Amino acid sequence: MSEEKKQNIDIEINDQVSDGIYSNLAVINHSPTEFVVDFIQMMPGVPKARVKSRIILTPQHAKRLVNALAENVRRYEAQFGEVKEQQSTAMPFNFGPPGEA
Template sequence: MSNEPKEGQLNIELSEEVAEGTYSNLAIITHSTSEFIIDFIRIMPGVPKAKVKNRILMTPEHAKRLMRALADNVSKYEAQFGVIREAEGPQGGGMPMTFGGPKTEA
């Protein structure tokens, strides 16, 4: 078999560094007339400041495709593993800004 991509097929390279991924437990989305900006953030317990770990910019058309792809994948996930429960944050929505578990002191 040949590793040559077939006509119309996209060959995508994934470096080891990118393959490791970056964990995020918060995404903030903003937009203008021409682009969507998604900031991926990691919030850690006991750390008062969080940093943006990755920022992705895309056109509105690509943002809509991403939205559909995410919805499709969430549906497939829930069909296999059950409904994903959402934690209620402040004012009945969003992510809670505290982490569960016992509070301890050393």
Template sequence: MEEQNNDQLNIELSEEVAEGVYSNLAIITHSSSEFVVDFIRMMPGVPKAKVKSRIILTPEHAKRLLTALEDNIDKFEAANGRITMQKEPSNFLMNFGGAVGEA
């Protein structure tokens, strides 16, 4: 008889979810009981952006996510060098690095 490990978690990943969703902006809001993270895709020259995915977390899980992201960023930077961030204007207009109208 085969013994099963009850501590093992079986996670399924559908093909659709495995493809992922590209996002270049995240907006985070919270209440006393939850954190809401909206992942948004903004395109240059398009004044309207769509929320592509919304994740709702308990405060405890939001803090666990923060810790996991910090750990993974530390590991990434140790292997690949420091991630540099450009300052973005406060009105959410994104600079895609080229001149306006350049293809």
């Protein structure tokens, strides 16, 4: 049985990226070869929402992201308590129709 070796990666982040981008809506679409996630910022009283960032992932990386997010939510809830899903009349995160990218 072989042991998996963990690889250390030196990651850099510039000041602009480290500030982050606020998003309160995500639209997810996919094709046979990629997932496209648009992070959107909707402001109250403004009829037009703006895509603030677009991330394009392979299906394998999309699945890894889903698993990593689930694990981090589990850890968060273990430390801070259950995250309750907010019921709202605003648009929820959108998992767009299959096959569109």
